[in-house]
Amino acid sequence: MKQHKQILIIEDSKSFAQGLELLLMQHKQVENVYQENDFDGIFNLLKEIKIDIIILDLNLGIKENDGIIISKKIKEQYPTIKIIVLTENVRVYLYDKLFNECGVDAYIDKQSDISQTYKAIETVIQNRKYVDDSISTMVEIGVWMRISTRETEILNLLKKGFLQKQIADKLFINPKTVESHIRNLSQRFLVKNTTELVAKYIKYKNANRENMDIIPPFKTG
Amino acid sequence: MFSKNVYLVFFILIINYGYSQKKEKLPVLLKKAKKLVEKLEYKKAITKYEEALTIAEKENLKQELGFIYKKIGFVYFKQKNIKQASFNFKKCIKADSLSQNAADSYFNLSLIYRKLKNKDSLLYHLDRSIKIYTKQENTNKKFNTYQKASTLYNKYGLYEKAINLLLSAYTYYEKENDVKNKASISKKIGITQRLMGNLEKSAMYYKKSLNLNMELNDTVEIANSCNSIANILSIQKKQDSAILYYQKAIRFKEKVPYNKELGRIWSNLASAYYIKGNKEKALTTYKKALEIKKVEKDSMSISYTYNELAMLLMEKKQYQKVKQYIDSSLTYLSTINNNDVLLRNIEIRAIYYKAIKNYSKSLELREQYQELYQTLYNEKQSKLIQNLQEKFESKLKQKKIHDLSINVKTKSKTIETQKYSLKQKNWFLSVLGILILGLFLYFKLRQKIKAKDYEVKRLESVFENQEMIKESIGRDLHDIVSSNYNGIRLKILALDKNDTIKQKSNEIAEELKQINHEIRLVSHRLSPLGNRIKETSLVNIINSYLIEIQYYSKIFIDIQSEFPKELNSMTLKSQTNFYGILLEVFNNITKHALATKIIITNKIDEKGIYKIDIQDNGKGFDNIENEGIGLINIKQRTQFLNGEITINSSNKGTIIELLIPININTDETT
Numbered sequence: 093m094k095q096h097k098q099i100l101i102i103e104d105s106k107s108f109a110q111g112l113e114l115l116l117m118q119h120k121q122v123e124n125v126y127q128e129n130d131f132d133g134i135f136n137l138l139k140e141i142k143i144d145i146i147i148l149d150l151n152l153g154i155k156e157n158d159g160i161i162i163s164k165k166i167k168e169q170y171p172t173i174k175i176i177v178l179t180e181n182v183r184v185y186l187y188d189k190l191f192n193e194c195g196v197d198a199y200i201d202k203q204s205d206i207s208q209t210y211k212a213i214e215t216v217i218q219n220r221k222y223v224d225d226s227i228s229t230m231v232e233i234g235v236w237m238r239i240s241t242r243e244t245e246i247l248n249l250l251k252k253g254f255l256q257k258q259i260a261d262k263l264f265i266n267p268k269t270v271e272s273h274i275r276n277l278s279q280r281f282l283v284k285n286t287t288e289l290v291a292k293y294i295k296y297k298n299a300n301r302e303n304m305d306i307i308p309p310f311k312t313g
Numbered sequence: 314m315f316s317k318n319v320y321l322v323f324f325i326l327i328i329n330y331g332y333s334q335k336k337e338k339l340p341v342l343l344k345k346a347k348k349l350v351e352k353l354e355y356k357k358a359i360t361k362y363e364e365a366l367t368i369a370e371k372e373n374l375k376q377e378l379g380f381i382y383k384k385i386g387f388v389y390f391k392q393k394n395i396k397q398a399s400f401n402f403k404k405c406i407k408a409d410s411l412s413q414n415a416a417d418s419y420f421n422l423s424l425i426y427r428k429l430k431n432k433d434s435l436l437y438h439l440d441r442s443i444k445i446y447t448k449q450e451n452t453n454k455k456f457n458t459y460q461k462a463s464t465l466y467n468k469y470g471l472y473e474k475a476i477n478l479l480l481s482a483y484t485y486y487e488k489e490n491d492v493k494n495k496a497s498i499s500k501k502i503g504i505t506q507r508l509m510g511n512l513e514k515s516a517m518y519y520k521k522s523l524n525l526n527m528e529l530n531d532t533v534e535i536a537n538s539c540n541s542i543a544n545i546l547s548i549q550k551k552q553d554s555a556i557l558y559y560q561k562a563i564r565f566k567e568k569v570p571y572n573k574e575l576g577r578i579w580s581n582l583a584s585a586y587y588i589k590g591n592k593e594k595a596l597t598t599y600k601k602a603l604e605i606k607k608v609e610k611d612s613m614s615i616s617y618t619y620n621e622l623a624m625l626l627m628e629k630k631q632y633q634k635v636k637q638y639i640d641s642s643l644t645y646l647s648t649i650n651n652n653d654v655l656l657r658n659i660e661i662r663a664i665y666y667k668a669i670k671n672y673s674k675s676l677e678l679r680e681q682y683q684e685l686y687q688t689l690y691n692e693k694q695s696k697l698i699q700n701l702q703e704k705f706e707s708k709l710k711q712k713k714i715h716d717l718s719i720n721v722k723t724k725s726k727t728i729e730t731q732k733y734s735l736k737q738k739n740w741f742l743s744v745l746g747i748l749i750l751g752l753f754l755y756f757k758l759r760q761k762i763k764a765k766d767y768e769v770k771r772l773e774s775v776f777e778n779q780e781m782i783k784e785s786i787g788r789d790l791h792d793i794v795s796s797n798y799n800g801i802r803l804k805i806l807a808l809d810k811n812d813t814i815k816q817k818s819n820e821i822a823e824e825l826k827q828i829n830h831e832i833r834l835v836s837h838r839l840s841p842l843g844n845r846i847k848e849t850s851l852v853n854i855i856n857s858y859l860i861e862i863q864y865y866s867k868i869f870i871d872i873q874s875e876f877p878k879e880l881n882s883m884t885l886k887s888q889t890n891f892y893g894i895l896l897e898v899f900n901n902i903t904k905h906a907l908a909t910k911i912i913i914t915n916k917i918d919e920k921g922i923y924k925i926d927i928q929d930n931g932k933g934f935d936n937i938e939n940e941g942i943g944l945i946n947i948k949q950r951t952q953f954l955n956g957e958i959t960i961n962s963s964n965k966g967t968i969i970e971l972l973i974p975i976n977i978n979t980d981e982t983t
Contacts, residue, residue: 180833184857185849203826226864233860237872299867299909 096123097144097217100137102162103178104129104152112147115206119213134162135169143173145213148196150179150186163194174216178202178209182227184234191221198222229300235280236296246273247293250286339368339377346384355388362388379409383418390421399425413454416445420458423465432469436707439465443478456482456494463501470704472509476502496525496534503541516545536565540578547581552589559585576606580618587625596625613654616645620657627664635665656685778949785942789835794828801825830865838900838946841893842885850881851888855895859913866903868929873914877923879975887978890950894958897943897950898927898969906931906967921976927969933962954978 099122103109113125126141128134129152137143146166150159163175176198177190190196198212201224208224215222223231239247242263249259256274260267274286283289342365349358362385369377386401402418402425409415419442426435439462446455459482463475479502486494503518523538543558559582566575579602587595599622606615619642626635642658659682666675804821837843845854855876863870880891902908908931915925944960951958956973 180829183845183848183854184860185853189848203829205822230860230864233863234856237856237860237870297869299863299869301867301909 095121097121097213098124098126098141099213100126100128100134100143100146102128102134102146102152102159103149105149112209116147116209119210121213121217131158131162134166138166138170138173143170145174145176145216147176147178147209149202150177150181160189160194163190163196167195174198176200176209176212176216176222182224182230184227184230187223187227187231199227200224201226232281232292233296236293239277243273243277246270247277247290250274250290251294339365339374342368343381343384350384350388350391355392358388359385375409376412376414379405379412379414379418382408383414383421386418386421390425395425395428411445411448413445413449413452416442416449417454417458418442419445420462427465433710435465436469436471451485453489453491456485460494460498460501463505467505467508469707470508470700471707472505475505479505492525492528493531496522496529496531499525500534500538500541507545512545512549516542516549519545532565532568536562536569536578537574539565540574540581543581543585547585547588550588552585555585556582556589573609573611576602576609576611576614579605580614580621583618584621587621592625592628596622599625612645612649613651616642616649616651616658617654619645620654620661623661623665627661627668630668632665632669635661639665652685652689656682656689659685775949778945782942782946786835786839790832794832798828801828834900838893838896841896842889846885846888851883851892852876852878852880855880855892858895858899862899862903862911868903868908869910871910871912873912874916876915877917879917879923879979883975883978887954887973890953891973894947894950894954894971895927897947901934901943902927902929902931902967905934908966917975921974923973923975925971925973927971928966930966933964933967 099116101109101112101116103112109127109129113127116122116125126137126143128137148159148163152158152162159177159179163177166173166175175194175196177196178200180202182199182201182203187199190199197216198221200208200212200222204224204226212222212224245263246259249262254262256270257267260270263270274289278284278286278289281289281292283292342361346358346361346365349355349361362381365381366378366385369381382401382405386398386405389395389398389401392398399422402422405418406415419438423435423438423442426432426438442458443462446458449455459478463478466472466475466478479498483495483498483502486498499518499522503515503522506512506515506518519538519541523535523542526534526538539558539562543555543562546552546555546558559578562578563575563582566578579598583595583598583602586592586598599618603615603618603622606618619638623635623638623642626632626638639658639662642654646655646658659678663675663678663682666672666678801821801824804817804824842851842854852875856872859870859872862868880888883891899911902911906929908929910930912928913925915923917923947958951971954973955977956971958972959970961968961970
């Protein structure tokens with residue numbers, strides 16, 4: 093695999109694009125950085141130069157999210173090009189759309205540290221998807237919000253230290269059912285065992301506050 | 314100019330001619346029709362009349378219409394088509410009800426009812442006919458009808474009515490110097506008086522009639538008058554005068570070629586002689602009468618005469634001849650049906666048999682006589698009683714009619730007065746109604762004006778609120794920018810004086826991030842949904858937002874029930890307002906409440922009311938009087954949603970309850 097990647101920045105803020113270019117050039121795997129911000133410019137360039145990675149802003153020009161339209165078009169014509177979405181528009185509901193509908197490879201918050209962008213580049217080169225930490229946390233919160241009542245009951249009892257069999261008795265269900273619920277949750281939250289699951293759950297319930305005694309507001313951001 | 318006038322004159326003449334032509338058509342038709350009737354061509358006559366009818370109907374000539382209908386009725390009457398005749402007569406009455414034509418029609422209808430033997434209708438129509446006639450001007454026709462009517466009245470015993478008519482007719486004919494009619498009327502009055510039993514008066518009128526007939530040299534009528542007078546005299550037992558008159562009657566009657574009555578007059582004379590006592594003369598006169606009657610072939614009279622002859626000869630004891638005469642009488646009697654003559658015959662036979670000493674036969678005949686007499690007597694009695702009863706009934710009916718008409722008159726008067734009072738009432742009510750309507754409209758107008766004022770005031774307050782909000786946001790932005798950016802500006806300026814650039818630059822970057830975020834929040838609150846709604850549904854946006862809150866503000870959000878899909882069906886405006894409220898609420902909680910947990914419950918009830926409760930465990934806010942912009946925003950947006958919001962706050966936390974009617978806020982087109 094070619095080490096030196098050609099990167100195209102699609103961004104309408106010129107100052108931001110210039111700043112980003114400077115930072116990107118500091119990355120060892122980046123060879124060249126190009127800039128375009130309009131439809132025709134983008135596709136003309138793509139015809140000329142073989143781009144490896146596109147860093148795409150979603151809010152270009154007047155029309156909101158024409159970035160989504162462009163991403164779809166690029167993936168149609170140049171399926172091998174990796175698209176990293178770098179945008180202020182960090183929404184959980186866009187997560188699904190971008191990855192599943194548009195087929196992008198990374199989704200990063202513009203507010204995040206440049207390290208996120210570096211990580212994204214490294215990950216997508218390896219043909220993997222990358223999600224900004226904040227986004228992934230938010231997505232996880234979303235998943236937590238959608239667990240069923242039964243699952244909540246089980247987790248609460250686990251949190252209190254009850255064993256699976258005891259939980260089954262308390263809830264008047266089959267221990268096998270309890271086991272299957274726990275397995276299901278573990279898969280969903282990518283945890284190795286029940287302990288980790290419970291830890292994650294507790295963290296979720298405390299809104300990821302590290303110090304439970306501190307009462308917000310602290311630095312929100 | 315001259316030619317123009319000529320043309321004008323011609324034009325007028327032509328129009329007139331054409332117009333008069335039309336009018337002439339009608340009389341022509343009627344004349345033709347009359348001729349056809351005289352020729353007995355009834356069907357053609359009716360056709361012509363019907364043509365005339367259409368013209369009269371078109372031009373609405375009432376009088377002509379009545380006349381034509383009457384004429385048609387008359388033709389049908391001649392054809393014996395009673396149904397059609399009466400129909401047309403009735404039409405005539407309907408068309409021109411108070412005219413002479415109507416009077417004639419009434420009269421003709423009474424004749425029809427005579428045929429149908431309907432006495433009451435007959436008299437009714439006759440009365441009506443006379444009633445109209447009395448108001449008409451005096452014509453021959455009128456009094457001619459009077460005469461006919463009097464005959465009808467006589468028949469039903471309404472003698473007074475008959476006499477009244479005849480007297481008024483007489484007065485007219487006197488004026489007109491119409492001797493013939495005077496004579497005829499006198500005779501008729503005589504008949505009536507006789508029927509009433511007023512013999513003297515009757516005789517008087519007959520004599521009058523005689524005198525008038527003498528003036529006219531009317532042989533037949535003279536003879537009749539003499540006969541009538543003689544009859545009365547005979548009843549009055551003035552036989553001598555009676556004989557004289559009979560003789561006179563005979564003299565005149567003989568001059569007339571064929572007259573059935575001559576024989577009767579002879580026998581009258583004969584009986585007068587007999588009553589007087591001159592039996593010989595009576596005998597010869599009877600024989601003479603018999604002669605003449607045989608020529609006249611008057612069977613009844615013949616048998617009658619034979620009876621009397623037999624009686625006469627009985628006294629002379631010429632029994633053979635008597636028998637002869639009795640038998641002859643019987644022979645003639647068998648051809649006719651006259652009980653009086655038969656009775657006489659039986660009587661005479663009884664006497665005869667007694668005379669020839671055949672007592673059993675005589676007795677038998679006597680019994681026969683009694684029987685027949687009884688029956689005849691009973692018949693006569695019952696007839697008499699019937700007559701009297703009819704008279705009484707008719708008088709009673711008349712009284713009833715009179716009473717009813719009075720009743721009707723009084724009733725119509727009450728109706729009149731009631732109508733009048735009703736009219737007054739109506740007038741009053743309508744005026745009242747208009748007043749009430751006026752008041753009602755006035756109040757409605759006032760209401761409208763009030764509503765408009767209210768609307769204007771409301772819009773003004775909305776506008777004021779908007780201004781306040783804009784002002785506040787402006788202030789917020791100003792604060793953020795001025796304070797923070799200046800700080801950063803200074804920090805950057807201070808950079809070259811410091812060693813740890815990396816650390817400082819990180820700090821600055823961090824601060825800028827923070828500022829960005831805050832600005833975005835402000836702009837977010839300005840336009841809550843913005844373009845996001847195009848990317849996905851409201852429910853997804855809300856869920857995303859709550860996740861962001863949890864992530865950024867580190868407050869645990871417990872969504873106890875999913876947000877209902879119906880929220881997505883609301884109008885864009887309503888969705889914006891609802892989301893705006895959520896933003897304000899969460900803004901309050903994250904900025905001021907110092908909460909660690911938010912519990913959200915929401916559902917839609919059966920009536921379509923959406924209820925959401927947002928409860929936090931923060932410190933609450935002390936007084937709601939200190940309304941910040943957020944609260945104003947919340948209240949306004951709630952109003953736009955036609956919803957209700959309740960805020961309960963204590964130091965243990967705050968609960969905000971929002972009620973929204975989903976259906977009102979749903980747009981059918983989305």
